[in-house]
Amino acid sequence: MSTRVREPVLFLVIWVVIVSLLVFVVYPSIQVFLYPSGTDFLKILMNPRYQRSILNSLYIVVLSTLSATFLGFIYAYAITRTDIPLRKFFKGISLLPLFSPPFMVAFSYIMLFGKNGLITSKLLGLQVNIFGWHGLWFAQTVAFLPVASLVMEGILQSIPPSLEYAGRNMGASGFTLFRTITFPLARPGVAGAALLVAIQVLADFGNPIMISGDFSVVATEAWMRVEGWADIAGAAVLSLLLLIPSFLIFLFQRYWVSRRSYVTITGKITQIDIQKTGKWIRWILFSVCLSLSLLIILVYVALFMGAFVEGWGFNWTPTWKYVKEILSRSPELTNSLTFSILAGSGSALFSITAAYIVSRKRFLGRRFIDFTCILPAALPGIFLGLGYSISYTKPPFDLYGTATIVVLALMFWNIAMGYQTGIGVFQQISPSLSEAASNLGAGSLRIFREIEIPLIKGPFFSAFIVSFIRAITTLSVVVFIVTQKNVVATFSIMNLVSDGFYGKAAALTCALLIIAFGLLGITKLVLGKNVVLFKV
């Protein structure tokens, strides 16, 4: 008997998932692929400027990934495997940079470390030029070290201390223990973190557009083709160039790194305490963590200061006026919040469902779903936004100026993270549970509802939070599809920046950060420890 007859609901779900992916991921992507002509490709590829920016992108990706992963590892190691003070505080701080709307965070690096920077010039008396590859490297390291650290914390936490304990009993200590036991076990997590950082650095345009100076990278060049020359074909070619390496990285991570995970979840928390760390190591780790977290805090302090002073960088008189003016921007903030909540829930629901059917069922189109669900992780935001603008502003799918088009774009752009998490979880939950239920006569739907759902609540909310944060802080996805009716806050931030209203832009960015952070706080309070961010 075929699935269609035996389990109509499952059959329907599979079809809904496949059709949605075709309509909302594959079709708009193909539209962008088809937009540029052969000459457009040649024009971009033959231009020395873009050849250079490809090399620059690769260069900065390698540098930033190495530094962010290295520092992120130290950070994660210190807060999970040692007993240094203030660990909770360090962990909290490392969540901050996940919420970084475009422009203004990078702007606060200039305020801190530029020629007139509060730290470089006022505090240290240095004349530093932050613009260029070195400034970008620095900014990307600080911006993405927390992501790396979050991923590795997860892995490091799941290494049972009993293994280290055993090593210690056999006479190993200090660095030997770390080198022979802890690090090899954490290696897949380190690789996963590095690749996640690499993809994000590659696609990021907010930091480079502000501080890379004359050092051009592909993501900003693609953006400027549109903003500066209204050249969609050129932007599409450059986005395609970005897509290739980021998709390779993703496949590598998916099919190679994640298979080499040695960590086994035993299910029971091992009751052995973490051993005392050597005094010197302890203080070295503590001071590294302290300086890194101070650095992160400063970036956000500078941002908040920008919202409360007359003129950022030249007139430090306190003022309330920008904050007051931002209150009149409540439609944008409300839109941002509702669209992102809808996109976040939609994305979590869709991706967990897709992960469920892919890991539990055998059917035609299974590999298609698997592939298409991770594809959006590699799509630069501007690429998807462009595709939606070309595809969904005319009949038969006319969604021009609606909330729907924004929500759909944000939702499908974010399915990959939730899908990854979902696959990971379903692999851990033994199918024997479901088989037992099936033998007792339960159908797919009942098994899903009564057995799987209680187990996947945590991953569902993790997927929700990650999608929500990415949705509320993105600009590149929405820039092609918003109108005055469905305008969101990041779009207004861009407008305020190009109008020169940096104070207002900072105030609006802060409002957005508070909303995003508030929602994360609520979810964490409600769900406790079940929420894991960025699982690899």
Place this chain on the structure above:
Amino acid sequence: MKRVGLSVLAMFLLVGVAFAAGKAEKVPQKVVIYAALDEKTTKELASAFKETTGIDAEVALQIEQAGTVAARIKTEASNPRADVFIGGNSNFHSELAAGGFLEKYTSPVVKEAGIDPKLMDPDGYWTGWYLGALCLLYNEKLYNEKVKPLGIAPPTTWDDLLNPVYKGQVIASNPATTGGAYLMMAAQIFRLGSEEAGFEYIRKLHPNVAQYTKGANGSIPLVAQGEAIVGFAWGHDTLKQKIQGNLPIVVVFPKDTGFEIGAASILKGAPHLEAAKKFIDFLLSPKAGTINARNGYRYPVRSGVELPPGVPPFEQLKLAPWDLKKAAENVDKWKKKWAEITGM
């Protein structure tokens, strides 16, 4: 009885709808605007248009960057929603016209008000409705600290930027990334009379340049924050930011400077063509000119508009002669030449 009542009601509704539809055909109800102007100007223009003509004006999109607006018009071309594209330099409009995205329209107001026809599209697609001149800007504090003690006067001409005292202290913009910066580069060629002389200037300026910003007006925040002493940008944008944000900069219009024509055009397939034409006419009125000058510090193309304080009368500026056609024809060639000189 109930049935009769219902049918009567239905009749009334039908008549009402038919009446409304008939009316709708005669009088255009609204105009939908895509604007590459600042928020305040756009909003005020829309409400003033409604006041003057009784026709609703809906701002569907407002972004300062004309390139993004023009790109949106291209992607939505198969089913256009907007009627008019206002703001942004004429090059963006010319490029849309060349791609077949625009509807021809020449406003009768051009003749009536005696506006210079050279400010209109020779092919009749776009209407020039304001002008913007290039300006120099410098950081007052840095100038006083670093340049004044050497007995050097504040920069007032383009050649002043070549002074070695400004080595690594000039913020310029990048023609490869933005159309506005391309016009700034072309301005040097037109100002100096030949390609050779223009590029010679760019070659001499290069050692002084700290950074070629990606946006055309990137120098404004950087000079204000003291990342460099001097820069150049569009005068109207610089004045607006200086006055509204109290920036510690001085704005100077050099004697022979370049300018841009701010344009407006009607989209091909505009849903409300008649209202769109009326809106273009309105943009050439003294009322629209005043709104645009007061909020955006942009020069109107016609007389009879009062300029806000701090803006030098347009006649006082000695503008370099412009050849729009030449500038448009040489985009690839000049960009390439610029890239060779600067290595960018």
